[in-house]
Amino acid sequence: MMGLTAEQLRVSLDALAQQEPGFAAGLARHGYPDPRIRERGHVTMLRTIVGQQVSVASAAAIWRRLEEAVGADIVPAALAAASDEELRGVGLSRQKMGYIRSLGELVASGEVDFAQLPADDEEAIALLTKIKGIGRWSAEIYLLFAEGRTDIWPAGDLVVQIEVGELLGHEARPSEKRVRELAEAWRPHRGAAAIFAWHHYGARLAVARATGKGGEKLPL
Missing domain, CATH: 1.10.340.30 (Hypothetical protein; domain 2)
Known part of the structure; x- marks a missing residue:
């Protein structure tokens, strides 16, 4: 297995939090994500x-x-x-x-x-x-x-787009092209940013459901 470890995620996300106030606020709200690791092959x-x-x-x-x-x-x-x-x-x-x-x-x-x-x-x-x-x-x-490549950036992922907009305070979901542009400054930590986006989305949705406020019905 070679996915990003918990320590790697923490180091990358701490670096992003110093750079982007939105990441710092997101970490304060919902904490660090668990690693997402798969077998290589x-x-x-x-x-x-x-x-x-x-x-x-x-x-x-x-x-x-x-x-x-x-x-x-x-x-x-x-x-x-x-x-x-x-x-x-x-x-x-x-x-x-x-x-x-x-x-x-x-x-x-x-x-x-x-x-x-x-x-x-x-x-x-x-x-x-x-x-x-x-x-x-x-x-x-x-x-x-599976490989833990630190700078993979799945900008075409709908949840990544939604959460980049949410974390950066955009009124509407940014396009794939815009998400790629925004994340250029996050190299070489974009893999951790993607994992955090999925984590942040799941946490937001869980809070919305727990408080009876609904939330987006989108797959993780």
Whole structure:
């Protein structure tokens, strides 16, 4: 595992708080976020594909059946070679079958090596998005949670946009382009800023619900 640790988050967020009063106020209100750490490797990316557009319970059930079909170690070559019948039997759509085979083929061939992704973040994102079904957001989340890359900035994430606007006192949610511009000054701590944005959103929503004031109905 290589995600950002609690200590790394604290150091980065303290640096951001010194720079941006909005972060300082947000930390005072809701404290530091817990680390979001995932295992490094193709299995984590496979879980991302399996979990797309299904409930947590459904994803868990599909995962159990997938392990039974191709083996608990989830070897990339086995994913690439799995038949339609096998993959359909575990509950996967035809679209996700293609995604899973793409992942298996690219890893088995060595074209995508999760142990040696490019050091440059944009190059790593470009490589990961060669996997069918993996867009920029999924690639960014992998690099942030599984590799702990400190300056990953998923500016296209709706909650990140909402919370940047909230923390900086904007009247309306800033656009993805504006969020990227605003965060340039936060390098190299943008990964921690994103994790804090999700944490701050969740805390705000919890307070709103507890006080009967509702709150945005947006997914974390």
